[in-house]
Amino acid sequence: MFRKILIANRGEIACRVMRTARRMGVKTVAVYSDADAKALHVAMADEAVHIGPSPVSESYLRAEKIIEAALATGAEAIHPGYGFLSENPDFVDKVTAAGLVFIGPSAASIRAMGLKDAAKALMEKAGVPVVPGYHGDTQALVLLATKAREIGYPVLIKARAGGGGKGMRRVDRPDDFADALAGAKREAKSAFGDDHVLIEKYVDKPRHIEVQVFGDNLGNAVHLFERDCSAQRRHQKVIEEAPAPGMTPELRAAMTDAAVKAAKAIRYSGAGTIEFIVDSSKGLKADRFWFMEMNTRLQVEHPVTEMVTGVDLVEWQLRVAAGEQLPKSQEEIRLNGHAFEARLYAEDAAKGFLPATGTLHHLKFPAAPPGGNVRVETGVRAGDAISPYYDPMIAKLVAHGPDRASALALLVDTLETTEVAGSVTNLAFLAALAGDADFAAGDVDTGLIGRKQDSLTALPAPDPEIVAAAVLAASGLDRRVPSNDPWSALAGYAHFHPVAQRMKLRFGDQDILTAVTVEGGIAKVSVEATAPLPVEGRVRPKAGGGVAAAGSNASLQALQRGNDESHTAAAPPSVGFADVSPSRGERRLAKWPGHITIFNGAVGYDFAVPDPLDRADETEAAGSMRAPMPGLVKLVRAGRGDVVKKGQPLLILEAMKMEHTIAATHDGEIAEIASEGSQVTDGTVLVRFVETA
Numbered sequence: 268m269f270r271k272i273l274i275a276n277r278g279e280i281a282c283r284v285m286r287t288a289r290r291m292g293v294k295t296v297a298v299y300s301d302a303d304a305k306a307l308h309v310a311m312a313d314e315a316v317h318i319g320p321s322p323v324s325e326s327y328l329r330a331e332k333i334i335e336a337a338l339a340t341g342a343e344a345i346h347p348g349y350g351f352l353s354e355n356p357d358f359v360d361k362v363t364a365a366g367l368v369f370i371g372p373s374a375a376s377i378r379a380m381g382l383k384d385a386a387k388a389l390m391e392k393a394g395v396p397v398v399p400g401y402h403g404d405t406q407a408l409v410l411l412a413t414k415a416r417e418i419g420y421p422v423l424i425k426a427r428a429g430g431g432g433k434g435m436r437r438v439d440r441p442d443d444f445a446d447a448l449a450g451a452k453r454e455a456k457s458a459f460g461d462d463h464v465l466i467e468k469y470v471d472k473p474r475h476i477e478v479q480v481f482g483d484n485l486g487n488a489v490h491l492f493e494r495d496c497s498a499q500r501r502h503q504k505v506i507e508e509a510p511a512p513g514m515t516p517e518l519r520a521a522m523t524d525a526a527v528k529a530a531k532a533i534r535y536s537g538a539g540t541i542e543f544i545v546d547s548s549k550g551l552k553a554d555r556f557w558f559m560e561m562n563t564r565l566q567v568e569h570p571v572t573e574m575v576t577g578v579d580l581v582e583w584q585l586r587v588a589a590g591e592q593l594p595k596s597q598e599e600i601r602l603n604g605h606a607f608e609a610r611l612y613a614e615d616a617a618k619g620f621l622p623a624t625g626t627l628h629h630l631k632f633p634a635a636p637p638g639g640n641v642r643v644e645t646g647v648r649a650g651d652a653i654s655p656y657y658d659p660m661i662a663k664l665v666a667h668g669p670d671r672a673s674a675l676a677l678l679v680d681t682l683e684t685t686e687v688a689g690s691v692t693n694l695a696f697l698a699a700l701a702g703d704a705d706f707a708a709g710d711v712d713t714g715l716i717g718r719k720q721d722s723l724t725a726l727p728a729p730d731p732e733i734v735a736a737a738v739l740a741a742s743g744l745d746r747r748v749p750s751n752d753p754w755s756a757l758a759g760y761a762h763f764h765p766v767a768q769r770m771k772l773r774f775g776d777q778d779i780l781t782a783v784t785v786e787g788g789i790a791k792v793s794v795e796a797t798a799p800l801p802v803e804g805r806v807r808p809k810a811g812g813g814v815a816a817a818g819s820n821a822s823l824q825a826l827q828r829g830n831d832e833s834h835t836a837a838a839p840p841s842v843g844f845a846d847v848s849p850s851r852g853e854r855r856l857a858k859w860p861g862h863i864t865i866f867n868g869a870v871g872y873d874f875a876v877p878d879p880l881d882r883a884d885e886t887e888a889a890g891s892m893r894a895p896m897p898g899l900v901k902l903v904r905a906g907r908g909d910v911v912k913k914g915q916p917l918l919i920l921e922a923m924k925m926e927h928t929i930a931a932t933h934d935g936e937i938a939e940i941a942s943e944g945s946q947v948t949d950g951t952v953l954v955r956f957v958e959t960a
Contacts, residue, residue, distance in 0.1 A: 269368070271313075273297075275345050275353075276346075276349070278658070293585065295314075296313065296314045296316065299318065323656065342367070344585075345362050347369070348564075375534075387402050396558060421469035423468075433454050472546065476495050478522055480538075481587075483536055486534070487593050489595070491578060494509040494571055495512060497711045504568065509605070525556075529558065539561060541558065541561050575667070577601075605674040606668075609665075611693065613691065621895050622922060624949060628688050629864065630651075655897035666678035686857060735792040738772065768782065768783045861877075894948065900944060910934075918941060935956040938958075940954050
């Protein structure tokens with residue numbers, strides 16, 4: 268076994284590999300960029316080497332820097348993790364040429380499966396079913412459009428290199444083909460350095476089911492059953508599970524047999540995944556699945572396979588790379604129960620899953636219950652920043668149970684007890700998806716999220732108690748120290764009448780003007796004059812700190828409907844009460860600079876607390892459109908003086924490895940627009956419209 272390995276990656280996968288290596292007595296070396304100098308994976312490693320500036324092209328993709336670090340620290344092997352250089356055969360060649368061991372498949376195996384068109388041809392030869400499509404070299408628009416018509420719409424344009432949904436477009440009509448092709452090629456070129464695409468038939472009600480395979484250098488190959496990754500948004504996986512719901516013995520036998528054939532056809536060594544597309548429109552049938560691609564690395568979702576098989580796939584990777592044979596035969600690998608993995612990202616689900624940045628001022632994961640059925644894979648800690656340079660994953664939350672229903676219930680509970688403040692996340696969306704009736708029934712396909720996106724991403728308005736709890740926390744009354752001194756207990760005391768403590772909060776784009784008075788130990792919270800959040804609530808400050816939980820089920824929208832004219836009244840509206848007693852338990856919350864976040868299940872309600880001394884103009888320039896995240900203006904489709912319609916695409920912003928179309932928010936004439944090729948930060952004005960009288 269190796270004495271020391273270098274991990275050519277970052278984040279949660281680097282931390283994941285380190286845990287197994289430490290258990291096996293193998294020392295680890297981390298590499299890091301400027302942005303990751305204080306990252307968790309750097310702190311966990313036995314040694315760490317700086318390899319360059321923050322952009323991946325200047326650090327984690329610099330093969331020579333990584334190999335130099337391995338040689339300088341005495342590492343014997345390099346584990347690539349996933350992403351970055353993990354499926355780069357040239358990197359494998361350089362590693363082996365330097366006298367080091369690459370912990371993964373051979374360069375020849377990676378090349379055989381690295382281009383989807385060549386891989387499909389190889390699989391057809393090996394007797395593995397392949398989805399109908401065009402996989403040729405000719406890339407002329409006319410030919411590709413003709414092939415799309417021959418295949419029949421809808422079709423899928425896919426980059427032949429890479430994965431993760433990058434360079435992929437679904438096209439439903441011939442009129443949309445040219446624009447979709449151009450976008451797919453640009454994205455593929457940016458992500459993989461190769462704009463070659465292929466065209467495939469889009470399968471109705473497709474399921475994405477993949478098989479984990481493993482081979483050694485002695486000719487052995489096994490499967491570790493299947494995973495279902497059908498719950499996807501923008502062709503990227505959201506919640507994965509093992510085994511696949513509704514799987515039949517006949518289909519499992521056919522798929523796993525095909526997967527092992529595929530692995531043996533290229534003499535595969537190490538962990539790999541054979542991905543299949545399955546037509547589930549008439550149930551799962553043994554003759555309705557087709558090979559899509561092979562991922563020649565460890566998958567992001569590998570923990571669910573580990574949970575249901577009891578196998579540590581990273582340990583197997585190290586042992587096989589060190590020349591050992593597979594630790595188990597096919598007959599010794601058994602399925603046990605069911606497991607789910609949810610990918611927690613810094614992203615705004617309500618805005619089309621736009622990636623987000625920010626500092627994780629508060630981050631709290633639930634403790635694993637007895638039996639270890641919950642697993643949290645993360646590469647960040649409270650106080651760490653989600654940067655624009657890398658994938659915005661915060662954690663993977665994994666739950667295992669004896670059956671699907673119990674595993675799903677545990678996943679929901681895990682999501683609802685996770686707390687993140689400081690960046691927008693997809694946590695509430697994940698909980699909504701896990702609680703969806705169709706998902707719970709196992710009736711899931713790759714279009715499920717798209718069909719239900721509005722309902723899955725809609726967040727309930729904060730109820731009266733949540734607003735009152737935020738006001739109480741912002742006022743500081745929840746921090747009062749318990750005392751027997753009656754004068755200390757009389758917060759806000761004034762002779763003859765209580766004094767109102769006035770403050771302003773902001774929820775989204777809504778200002779909430781409030782007043783807090785204390786009478787008889789009860790804090791009375793009133794919303795004074797702002798729409799659409801009129802509410803009056805009463806909360807009792809909890810001695811020694813903390814905010815008591817709420818008791819009313821009334822929603823702010825319902826209160827609003829009953830008090831439409833209250834905003835113009837001179838007196839604060841009286842539209843309901845949120846009486847809170849300490850016996851109901853403490854409200855979960857986080858306080859961070861300028862903000863209060865109140866947690867209610869998986870939803871985090873973020874209230875901004877403006878600094879009363881800050882007189883900066885908060886008004887937005889009329890009609891301006893700002894960048895939702897840092898990125899590169901890849902393409903501009905309009906110019907100064909153009910009259911555009913609401914919803915018309917104006918420019919394309921490339922951020923966090925994906926292209927995002929920025930469309931006009933309203934009709935108008937463009938006064939200014941960002942220039943093509945410009946690098947912008949979060950909040951930069953991209954488009955400014957001519958002001959109308």
